Amino acid sequence: MIIPEIVAPAGNFTKLKIALAYGADAVYAGVNNFSLRSRTAREFDYESFKEAVDYTHEKGKKIYVTLNGFHLSGQVEGLKRHILKLKAMKPDAFIVASVGAMALVRELAPEIPLHISTQANVLNYLDAKVYKEMGAKRVVIARELGLKDAKILKENCDIELEAFVHGSMCFAYSGRCLISSVQSGRMSNRGSCANDCRFSYELFAKNPENGVLFRLEEDENGTHIFNSKDLNLCAYIEKIMKENCISAFKIEGRTKSEYYVALTTRTYKMAIEDVLKGEFDALRYEKEIHTLKNRGFTDGYLISRPLEKIDTQNHLTSIEEGTHQVQGLAEDGEFFKCKGKVVLNEAYEILSPLDSKITPCENELGQIYEKEGKYFVKFKKMLTQNHKEYTEIHSGNENAIKMPSLVPKFSFLRKEIV
Numbered sequence: 001m002i003i004p005e006i007v008a009p010a011g012n013f014t015k016l017k018i019a020l021a022y023g024a025d026a027v028y029a030g031v032n033n034f035s036l037r038s039r040t041a042r043e044f045d046y047e048s049f050k051e052a053v054d055y056t057h058e059k060g061k062k063i064y065v066t067l068n069g070f071h072l073s074g075q076v077e078g079l080k081r082h083i084l085k086l087k088a089m090k091p092d093a094f095i096v097a098s099v100g101a102m103a104l105v106r107e108l109a110p111e112i113p114l115h116i117s118t119q120a121n122v123l124n125y126l127d128a129k130v131y132k133e134m135g136a137k138r139v140v141i142a143r144e145l146g147l148k149d150a151k152i153l154k155e156n157c158d159i160e161l162e163a164f165v166h167g168s169m170c171f172a173y174s175g176r177c178l179i180s181s182v183q184s185g186r187m188s189n190r191g192s193c194a195n196d197c198r199f200s201y202e203l204f205a206k207n208p209e210n211g212v213l214f215r216l217e218e219d220e221n222g223t224h225i226f227n228s229k230d231l232n233l234c235a236y237i238e239k240i241m242k243e244n245c246i247s248a249f250k251i252e253g254r255t256k257s258e259y260y261v262a263l264t265t266r267t268y269k270m271a272i273e274d275v276l277k278g279e280f281d282a283l284r285y286e287k288e289i290h291t292l293k294n295r296g297f298t299d300g301y302l303i304s305r306p307l308e309k310i311d312t313q314n315h316l317t318s319i320e321e322g323t324h325q326v327q328g329l330a331e332d333g334e335f336f337k338c339k340g341k342v343v344l345n346e347a348y349e350i351l352s353p354l355d356s357k358i359t360p361c362e363n364e365l366g367q368i369y370e371k372e373g374k375y376f377v378k379f380k381k382m383l384t385q386n387h388k389e390y391t392e393i394h395s396g397n398e399n400a401i402k403m404p405s406l407v408p409k410f411s412f413l414r415k416e417i418v
Contacts, residue, residue, distance in 0.1 A: 001241060004249045004272060007064065007162065008265045011254035012043035014331070015261045016052050020059050021410045022262045022353045023269030027056060028095060029254070030066035031086070046085055053089045062092035067105070068117035070098055083108045093137070106135050113137040118164065121174050123149070125156035132159045140164075140250060142174050143231075144301050147243055154245035161245060163302060165237070166264050167252020168295075169228040169312070171197045179226070197226035198295075198318040229314050232297035234289050235282035237271040240302070259326045259339075259412055260292055266354055273354075291324035291414065321417060324349075328401075328413035335385065335400035336413060342401070343392040344382065348413040350375040356408035366404040377404065377413065 008024035010016035019027050029052065031044045044052065056063040065086050071079055079101065086094075087109040094112055096102045097119035105114060115138040116122060116131050122139045131139060138160035141150055145163075154161055170177060179196040180186045186194045200223060203216040231252070233240070240246055249272075251264045267288045274280045289297070296314040314320075327348055330336035342348065350358060350368070358375045361368050366379040382390040384399040393401060 001276075002244050002247055003276065004241065004246055005062075006265060006268055006272070007248050007250045008261060009167075009251060009254040009256070010052070010063070011256070011261075013048060013052050013055075015254075015258055016056065016063075018258055018262050018410050019265050020056065020061050021408075022265040024061065024265050026062035026064060026092065026248070028064040028066055028250075032082070049086075050089050053091055057090075064093040064095050064115060065091045066095045066117075067101055068095050068097040068119050070119075071101060076104075080104065080108065087112060095140070099134070102131075102134060102136070110135075115140060115162070118142055118174055121176075122153075125153045128153055128157040128159050132157060138162055138247065143169065144174065146304075147240060147245075147302050150302070151243050151245045160247040162248035162250050163240075163246050164231060164252055164300075165233040165240075165249040165268060165302075166231055166289075167256075169231050169298070169300060171226040171228045171313070197228065198224070200318070201225050224313075224315050224318060227295060227314050227318055229296040229298040229312055230294045231300045232286075232289055232294075233299055233302060234267055234271055234285035236299060236303050237268065237285075238275045238280040238282075241272070241275050257326075258329060259414075262351070262353075262410065262412060263288060263292055266351075269354060287323075290322060292322040294320055294322060296320060324414045324416050326412055326414050330403055330407055330411045330413070331409065333403070333407050333409045333411065335402050336411075337400055338393045338395050338397055339413075340415075341392065341394050342379065342382070342413065344379050346415075347376045347378050348415050350377055350407060350411050351414055352408040352411040356411075358407055359405060361405040363404055365402060368404050368407070377407075379404070 005025040006023060007026045007028055008019035010019055010027035010029040016027050016029060029044060031046060031049045053063050083105060091112060093115045094105050095115045095117050096105055097117035102114060105112065114136045116136050118140040121142045122128055123142050123145050128139050136159065140162040143164055150161055150163065180194040183196050184194045204213050205216055206213045249268055251268065253260055267285050271280065271285050295318060298312045325340050327340040327342050328336040328338050352358060358368065360370055365381050365383065366377060368375060368377050382393060382401045384401060388399065
């Protein structure tokens with residue numbers, strides 16, 4: 001059986017570190033506007049990206065560089081310089097969408113493996129064969145492709161297949177959308193989508209004979225007529241792995257939160273490990289995934305054909321609260337910084353990387369204890385590094401608060417929303 005690699009989003013250096021700590025085998029990231037997430041790519045300059053590549057390799061993991069935008073002729077010379085700078089850093093692959101950019105990578109950096117972006121819309125083995133002949137090692141299959149077709153593709157073309165298993169979905173065909181360009185001049189296929197599909201809209205009807213315009217009322221606040229639900233395949237990991245055709249599971253979300261990166265990476269890693277141990281438990285993973293803010297969930301098209309789907313759109317809201325709220329992040333394990341609100345004598349669950357160790361304790365600062373297989377912390381005192389004391393602390397306060405004892409690095413404090 002193929003053991004799929006988990007490929008997690010790295011919107012910045014901290015998220016990259018969190019993804020690796022929580023079980024990612026590889027991360028994907030980019031620098032400036034040559035990828036499809038130019039907003040997050042600003043988080044990295046060439047110097048910090050080189051640090052990120054080195055850090056990833058020191059952890060024995062891989063980093064894939066996104067070059068998956070569609071470039072205008074005026075950008076080509078800049079793209080050449082960009083490829084050469086990244087080549088010197090020795091990333092583990094370039095992710096490319098256009099055939100022109102692919103040819104350029106082959107010419108300038110032939111030693112760097114090439115992955116074909118989902119934006120290339122690969123749906124069959126004929127296309128996959130062409131990309132393989134052009135030097136591709138892996139294809140990130142179109143999100144519209146079903147699992148049966150992916151298996152046929154793999155049987156007819158010896159190339160690695162990567163599939164999205166979680167994250168935001170575009171209402172258009174694999175990102176081929178112009179709404180953002182029309183409404184705000186921000187071009188989605190060049191990395192600056194404004195997510196106009198998430199907005200609420202009002203619908204009107206006009207009588208051409210008398211010019212009367214009247215509103216079609218579905219809801220007093222309008223309606224989300226384009227808004228896609230989020231992809232969530234955690235309950236189907238065993239089914240996908242049994243087909244033995246997908247080499248990598250990809251998680252969308254370079255613009256999402258640190259907690260999102262940690263939780264999704266951890267959950268899908270847990271699911272893979274449980275399949276291998278014969279202990280797969282779909283409800284366990286679903287419960288974890290539902291702690292995240294989301295737009296509602298759908299299993300997309302890998303499991304069911306598009307014509308069978310009637311639940312892929314959320315017409316009510318662009319975001320829904322998850323079951324838990326993140327209240328803090330203990331990046332170094334010794335101190336935490338507040339992300340929400342933390343008060344004395346209140347229990348907060350500690351979410352840490354899989355297989356990490358937490359030691360129960362009780363002292364003047366508080367208590368760390370285990371309950372029903374989970375670990376919690378209660379604070380008796382909240383002391384900063386310079387010994388300033390708080391009875392409660394809110395997000396926006398940059399003071400680091402000491403934990404009662406050392407916890408695993410990048411542990412989160414979370415609390416169920418009642």
